[in-house]
Amino acid sequence: MELLQDAFQYYINNQSFFWNATRQHLVLSSFAMMISLLIALPIGIWIAKRTGLAQIVINIFNAFRVVPSLAILFLALPYLGLGFFPSLIALTVLAFPPVLINTYTGIRGVDAFTIEAATGMGMTKTQVMAKIEIPLAIPAIVTGIRIASVEVISSATLASFIGGGGLGDFITRGFALYDVPIMLVGALPVALLALSSETFWSLFLRRYQVPEILSN
Amino acid sequence: MSSEMISSSAVTVDAPVRESGEIVFERVSKSFATNTYPAVDQVSVKITACDLVVLLGPSGCGKTTLLKMVNRLYEPDSGKIWMGGKEIHTLPVNELRRQIGYVIQQVGLFPHMTIQKNISVVPHLLGWQEKRINDRLEMLMELIGLPVSYLPRYPRQLSGGEQQRVGLARALAADPEILLMDEPFAAVDAINRERLQSELIDLHSKLNKTILFVTHDVEEAFRLANKIIVMRAGKLVQYGTPLELVTQPENEFIEDLVGSSNILRKLSLVNVNSILKARKNQSIYSGGSQPVEKPNTVLRPEDDLRSVVSLLLCSGKDSLPVKDSVGHLLGTVGYADLREMLISNLPSE
Numbered sequence: 001m002e003l004l005q006d007a008f009q010y011y012i013n014n015q016s017f018f019w020n021a022t023r024q025h026l027v028l029s030s031f032a033m034m035i036s037l038l039i040a041l042p043i044g045i046w047i048a049k050r051t052g053l054a055q056i057v058i059n060i061f062n063a064f065r066v067v068p069s070l071a072i073l074f075l076a077l078p079y080l081g082l083g084f085f086p087s088l089i090a091l092t093v094l095a096f097p098p099v100l101i102n103t104y105t106g107i108r109g110v111d112a113f114t115i116e117a118a119t120g121m122g123m124t125k126t127q128v129m130a131k132i133e134i135p136l137a138i139p140a141i142v143t144g145i146r147i148a149s150v151e152v153i154s155s156a157t158l159a160s161f162i163g164g165g166g167l168g169d170f171i172t173r174g175f176a177l178y179d180v181p182i183m184l185v186g187a188l189p190v191a192l193l194a195l196s197s198e199t200f201w202s203l204f205l206r207r208y209q210v211p212e213i214l215s216n
Numbered sequence: 217m218s219s220e221m222i223s224s225s226a227v228t229v230d231a232p233v234r235e236s237g238e239i240v241f242e243r244v245s246k247s248f249a250t251n252t253y254p255a256v257d258q259v260s261v262k263i264t265a266c267d268l269v270v271l272l273g274p275s276g277c278g279k280t281t282l283l284k285m286v287n288r289l290y291e292p293d294s295g296k297i298w299m300g301g302k303e304i305h306t307l308p309v310n311e312l313r314r315q316i317g318y319v320i321q322q323v324g325l326f327p328h329m330t331i332q333k334n335i336s337v338v339p340h341l342l343g344w345q346e347k348r349i350n351d352r353l354e355m356l357m358e359l360i361g362l363p364v365s366y367l368p369r370y371p372r373q374l375s376g377g378e379q380q381r382v383g384l385a386r387a388l389a390a391d392p393e394i395l396l397m398d399e400p401f402a403a404v405d406a407i408n409r410e411r412l413q414s415e416l417i418d419l420h421s422k423l424n425k426t427i428l429f430v431t432h433d434v435e436e437a438f439r440l441a442n443k444i445i446v447m448r449a450g451k452l453v454q455y456g457t458p459l460e461l462v463t464q465p466e467n468e469f470i471e472d473l474v475g476s477s478n479i480l481r482k483l484s485l486v487n488v489n490s491i492l493k494a495r496k497n498q499s500i501y502s503g504g505s506q507p508v509e510k511p512n513t514v515l516r517p518e519d520d521l522r523s524v525v526s527l528l529l530c531s532g533k534d535s536l537p538v539k540d541s542v543g544h545l546l547g548t549v550g551y552a553d554l555r556e557m558l559i560s561n562l563p564s565e
Binding site: 111113114116117118119120121122123124127131132135136208 | 287289309310311312313314318320322323324325326327328337338341386396
């Protein structure tokens with residue numbers, strides 16, 4: 001309890017620093033998500049119809065995932081230097097695999113007969129994709145985005161190691177000073193942000209759920 | 217309806233309105249890489265407009281392949297397919313498909329769309345006005361016997377039979393001349409299947425559509441069809457009316473199919489209408505070809521009465537002698553006995 005009080009006290013004394021860090025954290029996470037969506041969604045849709053290619057692409061991105069985020073940060077360091085930009089790259093790479101794989105499997109998972117019906121009715125390939133396959137893959141795709149968001153928000157704390165800013169600054173500072181309350185000032189909001197994004201996407205997904213039973 | 221159909225098949229050319237629903241296969245073949253023999257082998261057949269033609273055969277005989285070549289889900293390796301006097305490859309593929317209703321076994325309703333959206337897919341693709349679509353929707357729901365209150369529902373909220381009705385409405389939405397149906401009732405339970413079959417017969421008589429219907433179910437084929445195309449191993453074995461198939465089977469395969477050994481089964485496959493039609497047509501029903509075989513048919517005491525009827529019919533006699541295993545005459549049994557027994561109910565043992 002005392003820890004929390006101390007943490008709150010620290011926050012009161014460093015409010016501008018805290019909100020600045022929170023803003024950085026959000027900007028970093030959301031930019032990383034947006035960039036990876038812009039790249040991974042089209043690739044996922046594109047490879048959904050090309051099974052052979054899909055395996056290669058997915059394996060490449062999975063290989064990236066095996067490398068720890070921190071390692072990516074340090075690997076990027078010699079080429080990209082310090083600060084916001086390399087942190088953004090590392091987080092973007094981190095968000096790729098869940099978005100890509102879920103988009104791919106979501107579209108692949110659409111019932112073949114549904115697609116046959118749509119094709120047989122005279123929809124073009126693009127129409128089948130836009131009106132049938134993507135809408136039906138939405139739950140899978142959004143789940144991918146949800147997983148990626150949580151990963152990105154929590155991993156964005158690491159950006160602090162290479163001067164990328166964000167709430168990780170409190171964690172590194174607290175760690176350096178052996179001061180747990182300072183660490184909490186960083187860790188608690190990160191957990192809260194991750195939870196909120198999880199909730200947001202769950203609610204978003206619910207809108208796409210077809211009602212099972214409808215009373216007369 | 218039936219008399220019109222006969223005249224249009226007798227005089228092939230001079231009914232231009234009817235023509236648009238005509239389908240002609242001209243030496244159509246199709247092979248798949250996975251099989252050594254062709255799935256469809258040199259099939260030539262002409263389907264008269266407004267007929268309900270059933271493609272019948274065991275699984276793997278090529279009936280579905282033949283069907284799917286009409287809406288170009290499969291492309292033939294060789295041969296031509298004409299639809300209403302036009303070779304189907306002269307049309308853009310999606311334009312062709314929008315002119316053909318298509319119903320599949322798995323129904324394939326779009327689960328994320330309401331019934332209303334599902335049915336109006338093709339009209340939307342064709343750019344119909346909203347008003348016209350709504351009028352059509354109402355009319356179609358009435359046709360398939362579902363309340364309009366179902367329109368805002370999702371497919372999953374409907375029973376299997378209802379879903380297939382919606383599938384049919386969706387196929388009919390843009391009022392196509394031709395309806396392709398690929399084992400549409402195979403996944404429906406027996407009771408609903410029979411209802412759907414009668415509804416289809418009813419719809420067909422109301423709507424003047426050419427229907428090409430694939431099934432492996434012999435009873436279903438004979439129940440629905442004006443004409444049946446029997447296929448086997450990619451080849452067309454026989455094309456004829458149900459009555460023709462029963463009375464003049466081309467070969468043993470057809471005989472087995474219609475159950476030539478069991479005369480009652482044969483009878484069950486043909487309905488009264490096809491006899492009336494054939495009589496009008498004067499082509500097959502040439503007035504009682506004499507039953508030729510088994511002049512010395514003998515009944516056994518243990519024969520069940522169903523086979524007695526069958527034997528009586530085959531013998532051409534009104535009654536038959538009953539003999540035991542050593543050949544002692546025990547009496548005679550005939551139609552009169554059966555009739556009497558049935559009227560006075562079954563005797564208790």
